[in-house]
Amino acid sequence: MIRFARILTGVSVTQPIKQPTLDFILEQTHGAVDKQLADYDTMDSKASGVFTIASAVIALAGALVAFHSSATTTVATSSGATITQGSRESWFVIGLLVAAVATYSVGALATLLGWRIRALQRADFAMSLWQEYWDDEVPDIKHMIVASIPDILATNARTIQTKANYLSIALTSTAAEVLIVGVAVVALLVG
Numbered sequence: 001m002i003r004f005a006r007i008l009t010g011v012s013v014t015q016p017i018k019q020p021t022l023d024f025i026l027e028q029t030h031g032a033v034d035k036q037l038a039d040y041d042t043m044d045s046k047a048s049g050v051f052t053i054a055s056a057v058i059a060l061a062g063a064l065v066a067f068h069s070s071a072t073t074t075v076a077t078s079s080g081a082t083i084t085q086g087s088r089e090s091w092f093v094i095g096l097l098v099a100a101v102a103t104y105s106v107g108a109l110a111t112l113l114g115w116r117i118r119a120l121q122r123a124d125f126a127m128s129l130w131q132e133y134w135d136d137e138v139p140d141i142k143h144m145i146v147a148s149i150p151d152i153l154a155t156n157a158r159t160i161q162t163k164a165n166y167l168s169i170a171l172t173s174t175a176a177e178v179l180i181v182g183v184a185v186v187a188l189l190v191g
Helices: 002-009 019-070 088-116 126-133 138-190
Strands: 073-076 082-085
Touching: 019 088, 019 138, 088 138, 126 138
Parallel strands: none
Antiparallel strands: 073 082
């Protein structure tokens, strides 16, 4: 057991950890990694929902463009040429729809970057137990596992925070997109 403490923690341990304590710590910390994995999966589901809503709103914006283009007027000039002319409000609506597309693009990019984040580390030692620890005592192996879990938790926490940041960006840009498209709808109805 002393060998694992020195290798993994860099701390010299003169007394072995009591077996009930080791079992309790192993049980508690193993559940923490499982919770992180569940949180990670939940964030992907939320990102999918946000992306779906943003896509539906941008589709509504596309319908507004089609509606708006049919609302322009054609004017004949003195030379006989025709030009399409829109009102000042129509340019305002077009500007809003361009802004909606921009915010959709930001949200879509944030969602895609969030989905691309690598998977979390797992507290699964099946691959290494036989190869590295076949001749060690069970308490020594448990101690090795317990000593490695804090690093796994810290690495996973950073990964989850990065994914949460991307999700926040996607959610914020989707909210802005909804607001912008809503203002465009009101402008079309009023104007």
